[in-house]
Amino acid sequence: MILAILSAVGTLVPQNAxxxxxxxxxxxxxxxxxxxxxxxxxxxSWYFIGVFLWxxxxxxxxxxxxxxxxxDEQFNPKISxxxxxxxxxxxxxxxxLRESADPERIRDFLRAKGFVTRNEQEMTPDGPRHSIFxxxxxxxxxxxVVLHFSIVFVFVGGALRSILGIDGSVAVRDGTxxxxxxxxxxxxxxxxxxxxxxxxxxxxxLDLKSFYIRYVKRETPPAFVSDQPPEVQELxxxxxxxxVSDLTIINEGKTEKKLVRVNHPFIxxxxxxxxxxxxxxxxxIFRAGDQEREVLVQxxxxxxxxxxxxxxxxxxxxxxxxxxxxxxxxxxxGRLFNHDTKKEILVPPMSIFRVIDLNTxxxxxxRVISSENWIKLGEGSSRVSVRLGDKVExxxxxxxxxxxxxxxxxxxxxxxxxxxxxxxxxxxNQIFISSEGRLLLYGTRIQGLxxxxxxxxxxxxxxxxxxxxxxxx
Amino acid sequence: xxxxxLIDIAWKLYIVxxxxxxxxxxxxxxxxxxxxxxxxxLVAFAFHTAFGVTRIQYYWDTTRWFLFPYxxxxxxxxxxxxxxxxxxxxxxxxxKIKVFGPFMVAIPVIVLAFSQMIPVEERGPRTLMPALKSxxxxxHVLAMFISYAAxxxxxxxxxxxxxxxxxxxxxxxxxxxxxxxxxxxxxYRMIAFAYxxxxxxxxxxxxWADKAWGTYWAWDPKETWAFITWLIYSVYLHMRITMRxxxxxxxxxxxxxxxxVLITFIGVNFIVQxxxxxxxxxxx
Numbered sequence: 001m002i003l004a005i006l007s008a009v010g011t012l013v014p015q016n017a018x019x020x021x022x023x024x025x026x027x028x029x030x031x032x033x034x035x036x037x038x039x040x041x042x043x044x045s046w047y048f049i050g051v052f053l054w055x056x057x058x059x060x061x062x063x064x065x066x067x068x069x070x071x072d073e074q075f076n077p078k079i080s081x082x083x084x085x086x087x088x089x090x091x092x093x094x095x096x097l098r099e100s101a102d103p104e105r106i107r108d109f110l111r112a113k114g115f116v117t118r119n120e121q122e123m124t125p126d127g128p129r130h131s132i133f134x135x136x137x138x139x140x141x142x143x144x145v146v147l148h149f150s151i152v153f154v155f156v157g158g159a160l161r162s163i164l165g166i167d168g169s170v171a172v173r174d175g176t177x178x179x180x181x182x183x184x185x186x187x188x189x190x191x192x193x194x195x196x197x198x199x200x201x202x203x204x205x206l207d208l209k210s211f212y213i214r215y216v217k218r219e220t221p222p223a224f225v226s227d228q229p230p231e232v233q234e235l236x237x238x239x240x241x242x243x244v245s246d247l248t249i250i251n252e253g254k255t256e257k258k259l260v261r262v263n264h265p266f267i268x269x270x271x272x273x274x275x276x277x278x279x280x281x282x283x284x285i286f287r288a289g290d291q292e293r294e295v296l297v298q299x300x301x302x303x304x305x306x307x308x309x310x311x312x313x314x315x316x317x318x319x320x321x322x323x324x325x326x327x328x329x330x331x332x333x334g335r336l337f338n339h340d341t342k343k344e345i346l347v348p349p350m351s352i353f354r355v356i357d358l359n360t361x362x363x364x365x366x367r368v369i370s371s372e373n374w375i376k377l378g379e380g381s382s383r384v385s386v387r388l389g390d391k392v393e394x395x396x397x398x399x400x401x402x403x404x405x406x407x408x409x410x411x412x413x414x415x416x417x418x419x420x421x422x423x424x425x426x427x428x429n430q431i432f433i434s435s436e437g438r439l440l441l442y443g444t445r446i447q448g449l450x451x452x453x454x455x456x457x458x459x460x461x462x463x464x465x466x467x468x469x470x471x472x473x
Numbered sequence: 474x475x476x477x478x479l480i481d482i483a484w485k486l487y488i489v490x491x492x493x494x495x496x497x498x499x500x501x502x503x504x505x506x507x508x509x510x511x512x513x514x515l516v517a518f519a520f521h522t523a524f525g526v527t528r529i530q531y532y533w534d535t536t537r538w539f540l541f542p543y544x545x546x547x548x549x550x551x552x553x554x555x556x557x558x559x560x561x562x563x564x565x566x567x568x569k570i571k572v573f574g575p576f577m578v579a580i581p582v583i584v585l586a587f588s589q590m591i592p593v594e595e596r597g598p599r600t601l602m603p604a605l606k607s608x609x610x611x612x613h614v615l616a617m618f619i620s621y622a623a624x625x626x627x628x629x630x631x632x633x634x635x636x637x638x639x640x641x642x643x644x645x646x647x648x649x650x651x652x653x654x655x656x657x658x659x660x661y662r663m664i665a666f667a668y669x670x671x672x673x674x675x676x677x678x679x680x681w682a683d684k685a686w687g688t689y690w691a692w693d694p695k696e697t698w699a700f701i702t703w704l705i706y707s708v709y710l711h712m713r714i715t716m717r718x719x720x721x722x723x724x725x726x727x728x729x730x731x732x733x734v735l736i737t738f739i740g741v742n743f744i745v746q747x748x749x750x751x752x753x754x755x756x757x
Contacts, residue, residue, distance in 0.1 A: 004704045011694040011744060043692045167687065218535065223594050242603045262603035263685050274687045401687045409689065413676045421669040424710075449665040 003051050010042040056155045063148040070141045079120040079133045081434040089443035097465035101435035103130045110134040129436045137428035147419025153412030160405030167401040172208040174394045180204045209246040211278055211396035216241045231368040243275050245396040270402050277397040282331055283389025302327050305384055318358055327354045333392035348372055349388045424449050476527035479520050484585040486517030491582055494574030507571050518558050531598050543614055545599040550588040554581035560622035572647050576629045609681035616674030621734055623667035628731035630660035631724040657719055668706055675699050694745055698737035705730045
């Protein structure tokens with residue numbers, strides 16, 4: 001419950017955000033309090049890690065004690081039952097047999113029902129007393145042990161990753177190479193650097209031939225552009241399909257090439273590279289009077305064109321005299337892929353130019369902008385003509401990881417699922433019998449979710465005797 | 474979007490079914506009325522299913538992916554209610570108990586009414602983001618929805634248990650079907666049935682995140698609330714199995730668990746917007 005509450009706090013306060021964002025949202029005073037309490041990075045705070053460690057230790061303790069108990073119940077069960085023990089079981093009956101108890105016959109009967117049985121005989125002043133223990137569904141008990149151990153495995157796998165693992169991200173521009181040098185455990189500190197070996201440096205050369213966004217063409221444009229000009233509707237028919245990087249990686253003399261896509265990472269010598277993000281820099285050429293300028297803007301990054309140049313609104317405040325600002329989106333600058341015809345089409349750079357009202361933030365209108373024709377914006381002295389440049393620059397951003405904890409975590413995951421399912425969906429049935437002469441005491445304990453009534457007792461009493469002594473008489 | 478008519482019909486039929494189930498419960502559990510309720514529920518469910526099939530067909534035609542309809546927020550709400558009705562039909566079929574009908578069908582009615590607040594133009598099929606194009610999508614989401622549906626039944630049981638405990642004379646027809654202890658046990662069974670699905674769903678999500686982004690767990694708000702859901706139901710089962718916890722205290726934890734389910738499923742989007750957080754799950 002403590003873990004649940006702490007986890008919830010982390011979803012109410014932005015984690016690891018920029019200082020300016022915190023101050024804008026909470027003010028300096030409140031930010032200092034939040035920071036002091038560790039709420040701005042709660043999942044790495046000492047107390048959060050402490051709760052996890054406590055959970056790990058208690059899981060280990062719980063698992064080992066359960067293991068011992070389960071082992072004893074499986075291989076060394078206690079077999080000698082007194083009446084009081086049997087009477088306290090959830091189900092208890094006293095049976096008067098037709099003839100003296102034959103332990104072997106009873107065991108055969110129970111074995112035929114899938115039980116594993118054991119018996120013990122002891123001598124009493126009244127003659128021999130037989131105790132029989134039978135159980136079915138021990139897998140449930142073992143599954144519970146496995147479930148608890150699996151949670152420990154996941155924690156151990158996570159710890160291996162954080163101590164030894166490599167992860168990060170790297171950006172590569174179209175047509176360029178980047179060299180990535182890393183080593184396992186490179187980030188560990190404290191006592192680990194004395195305990196763990198010094199791993200060798202690993203070098204990966206990433207050669208990005210090209211990055212592009214792949215589109216599929218819809219039969220009709222989406223409804224929300226139905227009132228837009230035809231060329232805007234036409235461009236909106238292309239829907240985002242995937243982000244694709246044509247990547248070659250060289251490592252330890254091995255060269256491999258692959259189209260890296262989302263959900264389709266590049267794996268080389270245990271290192272995995274994921275298509276994570278991209279930057280698309282689009283040159284915009286604008287002409288105002290005799291002046292012509294070219295500036296690089298980014299997809300979906302709002303900007304304003306003024307007579308002085310370009311203002312990026314995430315860096316400086318807008319010029320209120322202009323009255324509107326722009327974003328570029330759905331920029332198409334290379335391959336389009338039409339899945340209906342399986343035909344690749346190369347197009348010149350083009351994009352949707354969104355003109356947004358500065359005061360309301362609502363789009364005023366959409367235009368298609370391309371490298372081939374100018375569009376005119378604004379009125380009077382703020383009138384400008386704009387087109388795209390001829391070449392769009394892309395950078396693909398890959399996240400990478402090498403995680404020695406992965407097999408351990410996957411092992412844990414698989415057995416958590418199996419453990420939970422078997423524990424909950426199977427029953428465990430234990431039968432305890434004690435007999436002296438023609439008197440038989442029968443007790444049962446059933447553990448499980450879908451507890452069946454005790455049908456076995458009816459069969460048992462039908463086979464060996466009757467329950468009601470009066471009927472017998 | 475002609476298919477929206479199908480879900481509209483289904484919703485209106487669910488309203489009628491809820492009222493009829495209420496009459497069934499209030500007036501002595503008339504057998505004929507019970508059969509009419511079940512049949513009408515099946516008809517409503519058929520319309521609801523037809524809406525889903527239309528969307529499945531659309532996604533198959535446009536993306537060549539077999540996808541259940543939970544890509545947009547509207548679809549997710551619809552699929553959530555569809556799962557609840559499916560699990561309830563299975564429950565009624567197995568247990569032959571109909572007295573939960575008015576409460577169980579009322580939940581889809583309320584959720585679908587809430588979905589009517591989504592503008593019509595946003596109820597259409599959505600473009601599938603690249604990260605969602607994975608076989609793990611169906612595996613992860615289906616498991617989560619099955620668990621959510623069963624948790625909903627457990628929640629209804631918990632509420633009824635508390636009401637029956639506080640006001641023993643209320644709804645005498647309910648007593649004939651199940652005692653308060655029976656309701657409590659049923660609630661436990663539904664949670665226990667759902668728990669492995671929830672566990673599987675959360676783990677499938679983690680494996681998928683690892684395949685797509687290289688990290689099992691990023692403490693994204695949606696992931697975190699799914700984890701909190703898992704923790705609360707783990708506590709419930711642990712206490713129930715090891716400490717024989719039942720009755721009022723168990724019902725309270727059960728209700729808390731369902732509130733967290735609702736936060737995970739519906740509330741996180743609002744939390745993310747309200748607290749201006751970043752989330753990779755805001756598309757659902």
